[in-house]
Amino acid sequence: MTGLRDVAKRAGVSISTVSLALREDPRIKASTRQRVVAAAADLGYRPNGLARDLKAGRTGMISVLIHDLGGPFYSELLRGVQARTLDLGYTTIVGCTAGGQDGALTRLLTENRTDGAIVLDASISEDLLSSIASASFPVVVLDRVVAHPYVYLVTCDHEAGAYMATEHLIQSGYRHIAFVSGLESSLHSRLRYKGYLRALSEYDLAADKEYLYHGTYTEDSGYEIGLRMAQAQHMPEAVFSANDEMAIGILRAVTEYGLKVPDDLAIVGFDDVLVTQYVTPPLTTVRQPMYELGVEATKALSTALGGNFDIRPVVLQTELVIRASSGRPRTRDSLPAHVSPVQLRSSKSGQAQGVYTASGEGPGRRD
Amino acid sequence: MTGLRDVAKRAGVSISTVSLALREDPRIKASTRQRVVAAAADLGYRPNGLARDLKAGRTGMISVLIHDLGGPFYSELLRGVQARTLDLGYTTIVGCTAGGQDGALTRLLTENRTDGAIVLDASISEDLLSSIASASFPVVVLDRVVAHPYVYLVTCDHEAGAYMATEHLIQSGYRHIAFVSGLESSLHSRLRYKGYLRALSEYDLAADKEYLYHGTYTEDSGYEIGLRMAQAQHMPEAVFSANDEMAIGILRAVTEYGLKVPDDLAIVGFDDVLVTQYVTPPLTTVRQPMYELGVEATKALSTALGGNFDIRPVVLQTELVIRASSGRPRTRDSLPAHVSPVQLRSSKSGQAQGVYTASGEGPGRRD
DNA sequence: TTGAAAGCGCTAACAC
């Protein structure tokens, strides 16, 4: 616990001289600085960041609060945040809120230990967020809606993504398309259901309650649902799952049951987690741009930290990533006019993969 | 930025009264406390953690420093740390050191913003770690060796794991077994190579340089190596890869090349990352107990934080997780006497999976 | 039962 005082004593100078010398202030004579630096090294002096931050009134750190670090796509998000904060001279620190009130939640969010926060945790109450956010502590929330002047919204268009996924199945010739919801409470799941319903309705297909399954976002819940599907009287031809984990569970269940994907059942997931590329067959899914989400969140936060609080919600587009699990794709020529494949790329393993953006902005094929 | 002073003014009491009242000190009359609490709520008062920590001389937080949060198994590690720190009343904060000197590395490691650190980053110099670690800032390093009284070592037995993996291949009847190294600089890779060599030598097999491949831990590097292997004059019968990513790259390459795994080439990886369960065929691999590693690291750190610095290095055992990629397993009865299957469990998909611990402690089968 | 004041380690006027 050696402090500036100890260094000062050893170097035979005053505290402020040490402070200035160590930060290479030109006012300090070179010879003095050397003595100070030597003394500091001898004592193994380390500045106390807390004291410095307290004095400065800012920490230079922003916190990212995530409910459960184990999630499959947080790393990409964090990469995006990290990349951007580095440029801005901030440091990212990550806290896990799963521990409840007396962990990272309190320390990082409510006690001013960082300059702002990016929050990805549906379980933190809106009240808490509202009571925390302020001009001196802006908060960006991901994938939820909080109405507050200092809470900024960044999300991607789940509904459009779900619409694309469902439309893709419809255009591939499937008519009996099931939907597997995630946790009822989750906003995602509701939006994805909405997109699914909208696609059905726009193509004049009935939304049969028989084809609505309720899962819990876990692979196991998907597995169970897959079994139920396989044994159902009227098995759907295709299924759109509100996330990839459940889709993979379904895939596993029906495969073990002896069915072929996509011939007996086409499957589309949501999120584009890593494993979707490795399962057999590879899973068609909707990619959320996690990295970009992190970048945008950080942008919004830094804008607010810079004193500009006029920030509109950011909504990023999703991409449909077509892999083998949704089969029977029509050829491009047979696509209805209003559907525009905008990008095609090949997967690692060489098999063709089509990527469509939800915006469907251009009719041209860019490769 | 409302502080205690503002609350005090509003409630018509002194600062110290507010401080005590908000922490429910019994010395403060209930009626006074109510006034104070009301005033604090009105003003949206939030305590300043920095000031509190500065005063207290401790932060109640420990940092976990990881080079690249995107890594495939950090989440398990963090779960382990998190679980344990919660019990201890500490808060875990995670920093990514990839940004270089002026990011989390400096802020969390060298400026006393937390009470101690767990470091998993081979690129942080031993000098820096040694100069940082002290009685008031203990450091636990994972998977490396640093000789310093306040640096504590937690690792798992990579060499034994590699030995097991190689032995497993030998006992499955393979004789020409290749090894794929990771980055030369990495301690893991060297230890895993050592275990591989030891197994070969103990079974009187020659270690042919022809069967030594150098990768970079990435799937792509594995893919390339896989192609080279498939086209080599003397193709190995089996390969042990220093990590799973490369093993998966190899699997992909040889599969695309038209070879069958494990019939034409058996593959064993290392780490047991999530995707190993999902590739076809599922990959035999060596599991590192990441969760337990996190728990042990935290235990060591908290012991040091408690003032007991007599902590010995912790070495955890690895497990061999046998899946379909290493084929042709002998039946149990035909195993040599000194190999003891200590545990058998079934995989999610129902296929049998044998788990052996590196310690090979008991001959009995426990299920 | 409450208030005054010292001080955690640091920075930055302002003096000398």
Place this chain on the structure above:
DNA sequence: GTGTTAGCGCTTTCAA
């Protein structure tokens, strides 16, 4: 060039 000093917001004796 260098030293003195007043805080940053909080906790915690010690007085009142």
